[in-house]
Amino acid sequence: MSDQFIKAITKNKYFRAYALNGTEFVKEAATIHETSRLASVVLGRGMLATALTAQSVLKGEERMSIQINGRGPIGNVVVEADAKGSIRGYVTNPKIEPILDNDGRLDIPAAVGTNGFLQITKFAPYSDPYIGQSQLVSGEIGDDFTYYLAQSEQIPSVVGVSVYMNADDTVEVAGGFLVQALPDATDEAINQLEMALKNMPSLSDMLVDGYTPLAVLEAIFGQGEVDIIQVAGVGLAAEPTKEAYHKMLTTLPVKEVQAMIDEDDGAEVVGKFSGKRYFFTPDELREIISEINENNAD
Structure with a gap:
């Protein structure tokens, strides 16, 4: 099954939402770069977050390049995406050894580091590039994109991304979502969103259970509470010949x-x-x- 992206709006017109299944392009990127288990998760999260952000802020022939430099052992995370669903990326240390947290899980912040920045450069035809930058707040990548969108783009947002790995260090599933508050969103609606995000199943569990992008959004807003605006494919950008x-x-x-x-x-x-x-x-x-x-x- 090819990767799929959807754009939707809630029926109450309070939120715009995006969700994608990026399993195939994350798998392919991990294979191409022969990434370790930890590097696969970091690269995958960076590509998922960039793909979602690109769909939310780009149009036409515009494209963007992101760089995450937290001064951690993974080095730089570099990803490029365009408005048409093409994505590609790499990390400077694809062979990074496992780093585990106190619970025995992969420690993404320790790999990425938090003493640095997320920089996004947007390119549009016939105009100078626009460069936005924000400090890393957690190294979890989804949180850092959330902070960037709020600070540099002035868009209240929440970004969730997940890459779930098999026991043999291959990618099983990968996906994510991005929710943005629209101007008419009430404080009550925003509070309800925060509660829904807190109480819903983990994104990894939903992806492993086969949730589609639409099902992920309905887990946040309720079944039948979103209208799909666009469905499109996403995938790795073509390699130059x-x-x-x-x-x-x-x-x-x-x-x-x-x-x-x-x-x-x-x-x-x-x-x-x-x-x-x-x-x-x-x-x-x-x-x-x-x-x-x-x-x-x-």
Whole structure:
């Protein structure tokens, strides 16, 4: 079953809500980067939260890049997403060893760290990038996105994300939700939401039990209390082709490309987000040098 995202609004028009099942793209990202159990959860949570946030704040051809740097042993968490449901990401230490809390569970805050920031950069055609930043409040990622949306976007929100792992360190299920208060939301409605979030089953349990994105939202607001506005697919962004990397190399100075021939007898390009490797032979690099010279002559 492919990953699915839904956008909805409560029947009382007090809240806008988003939910997604991201099991397949989190599984695929974990496989691509050969992440450890702990890194799979951190990367998965970052990708889920980014996908939800992108759907709530982007439109058209806009896209965003997020970076979480809590100065923890996982290093940076980097994720990119667009308004059309494409997502990709990586962590700088995918082989991080397990860190457990006092209850014997994976300690996400200890891995991410809390002495740092969440930065979101939004890109739109024909305009300068917008950069927003907030301090990390817990390192749990969902809480940190909640705080960012409230502080930098001025949107009262709650973000919940979960990645549940199998005993063999593979991803079993992954998903999340984002709820935003609309201008007409009353204090009573917000209090009821807080109580519902407190009393509902854990997100991990719901995902393991097969809850759909709609069922997750109905667990929060009540059965039949939300109207679906949009249903869409989400998935990993396509990896640039070798031809695309070829074009990128033509933007380099000739001396740098020549050095690849003289010193390394070729060049290997490794995609940070995909881990895919492309090798350029000396003859291919000489062809690129010819293209650079032709472009400069123009």
